[in-house]
Amino acid sequence: MGNTQSRVTFKEISSKPHAFAVGALTELEGEITILDGKILVATTPDGAIASSTLGSDEQSATFLTVAYVDNWTRDSIPPDMDFETAVETVAKRNGVNVDEPFPFYVSAHTNSFDLHVINGFCPVASPDLPNKDQPWRLHGAETDMLIVGFFAKEQEGVMTHHGSNIHMHGIVTSGKEPISGHLDKVDIAAGSSIFVPAM
DSSP states (O other), X not given: OOOOSOOEEHHHHTTSSSEEEXXXXXXXXXXXXXXXXXXXXXXXXTSSOOEEEEOOTTOEEEEEEEEEOSOEEEEEOOSSSXXXXXXXHHHHHTTOOTTSOEEXXXXXXXXXXXXXXXXXXXXXXXXXXXXXXXXXXXXEOSEEEEEEEXXXXXXXXXXXXXXXXXXXXXXXXXXXXXXXXXXXXXXXXXXXXXXXXOO
């Protein structure tokens, strides 16, 4: 399964304000999404139902990409572009160096999305998992969602999954309780607000 031990606690992450992060819990027991210091933890103990709760100081991450950002520049998602290209385009036109990793977040209305919550194993690294170890998956259509992510070139297998320059998590905000997890795919309505670090 690899090295999935605790590497950083939520207390350490929260020691500075304005944290934005995506990652995985120790032992790959769930997904971590942090939006402006608010830590959401998504777990699926039985693989059938996933829940998102606020993280506690004692919990920890085995993998986490985090940035502390005080000031953001707001822009709009361009039409007729795949999401990765749209993020890069917006960042470039706002002076962000896209050859270096950078965080972003989106206040989105989605047309469709695929989201998962890990259950002890990474489905990307181990695609042939038995049913009991499969992640919980959600396939959705139109909904309101907050997205936290990182754009990073030449970081496949380190900051991003293979075949992508983006690692992103979503928080579905349209229900009574938020649902969070790793975003595999998303189609975002043009005009949704995207935020990149202010230069």
